[in-house]
Amino acid sequence: MPDFGYKISKDRQINFDENSKNLFAEVAMREPSVYRCISCGTCAATCSAAQFTSYSLRKMILLLKRGEDKEVITSVSRCMLCGKCQLACPMGVNTRNLILSIQNAIKKLSHV
Amino acid sequence: MSKKVLIIGAGVAGLEASGVLSKLGYNVTIVEESDRIGGKLNRWSHLFPSRRPASEVLEHLQLNLDPNTVIITNSKITDIAVKDTSIEASLNTGKHIDADAVLISTGFELFDAKKKEEYGYQIYENVITSADLEKIFKEGKELTTSKGKAPKRIGIIHCVGSRDEKVGNTYCSKVCCVTGVKQAIEIKEHLSSCEVFNFYMDLRMYDRHFEDLYQEAQVKHHVQFIRGRLSEAFENPDGTVMVKVEDTLLGKPMKMNLDLVVLLVGMTAGNNSLFKKQLRLETGTDKFLVPADEHFKSVSSKQKGVFFAGACTGPKTIENTITEARAAALEIAGYLKN
């Protein structure tokens, strides 16, 4: 392709209608406490992965609900499953099992 | 002879105050401009947070009315003045009323959603208000799109006509967040497979049981809450409405199609210009009436013998309106004893 000296930016908009929500449905079935999340960010504030990378469990839950699966897949690999977030979460979201469920659901739906 | 109190407005505030004042031995006359008593209660189906039928609350208020209370409906006050220790009022029907104290309980008006033209109320087929939705529930009608189909995806829009400098209302209407959560649950109870989204800036779940409703909406009904104010809405050829918001918790713009949009209209001040002028009452920048002291005279005006109760002094719930109406009745009794 000729180089025109500029590139086309990627569309950042969430196109909710086109995004599949199958991954979220699979995860929510495995770990229904995900519905309790109030997006408070307590988990991300205590998370070592979030301190050094752009990873945030709070955001990952939202991305999952919106069907932004690609970003969920890159995000989830950052988690070290230390479980600190679970101690911090005020809503009793079973965060560790949630993250494991995301990993397993990704495998099952073979998003790799 | 027992002293007389004139109550202007037969909504929750006027009716509750009337019941208490009668019990305390005063003669009450209520002037109501519409053809029925009850105010907005007549328009709501089930109330937050308990989901009690609005009709039950109205019945209770009616039962508490003294049989000797004079209720004048379909009437407007045309003149009112404080003369020494009495109040004199004239009605458009030619009637004159004199009283020893007056309670203003004229309530609020719903924000006119047409003013927020970009949301398409009465322009797009599938945009309704929270008040329209209450009417559908109250009449036991089925919730459908304009084409008579069961909606598969409904968006509930918070802060319509509130927290909005452009329409002139910078304040929060206080009751719409919880109304939106209640209505989301009610929609899910009617149409369990319908997806429901609440688009909000802040979820103001301040009162007792409100937060429980929010959790119920999420955990039991899987209602989705998206933080972002509705930015654009436009109608597709098939009548669905495309909305654009920023999902501010993700920092990303987002678009989706909705089969039906519900606008949570806020509360605006009623027309109190006659009372303001003739009784020299103050209104705030929000146009609601201003009490004499925000802490200690919250149900009194600065004018001798003139009292306030309910939503005429700002957005509030029915529970708070009832509490205020009782406080006003006691304040009036204290005033009339001296």
Ligand SMILES: Cc1cc2nc3c(=O)[nH]c(=O)nc-3n(C[C@H](O)[C@H](O)[C@H](O)COP(=O)(O)OP(=O)(O)OC[C@H]3O[C@@H](n4cnc5c(N)ncnc54)[C@H](O)[C@@H]3O)c2cc1C
């Ligand atoms: C969409 C929506 C849903 C709501 N749902 C709930 C709920 O579920 N639970 C809850 O707690 N609260 C709810 N509220 C709030 C509730 O409606 C108010 O708290 C309540 O109506 C206030 O009562 P009020 O008597 O002060 O005013 P109103 O109900 O407005 O009554 C005022 C009365 O005065 C009359 N009037 C006005 N001006 C004059 C005049 N000049 N002369 C004579 N009469 C006059 C009016 O005709 C009316 O009858 C809701 C509000 C909205 C907007």
Ligand code: SF4
């Ligand atoms: S379990 Fe994962 S998300 Fe939770 S604190 Fe540890 S690294 Fe962060």
Ligand code: SF4
């Ligand atoms: S701490 Fe819990 S409730 Fe808060 S964002 Fe994280 S998972 Fe959600």
Ligand code: SF4
């Ligand atoms: S109660 Fe909620 S919807 Fe209503 S104005 Fe306040 S923040 Fe907006």
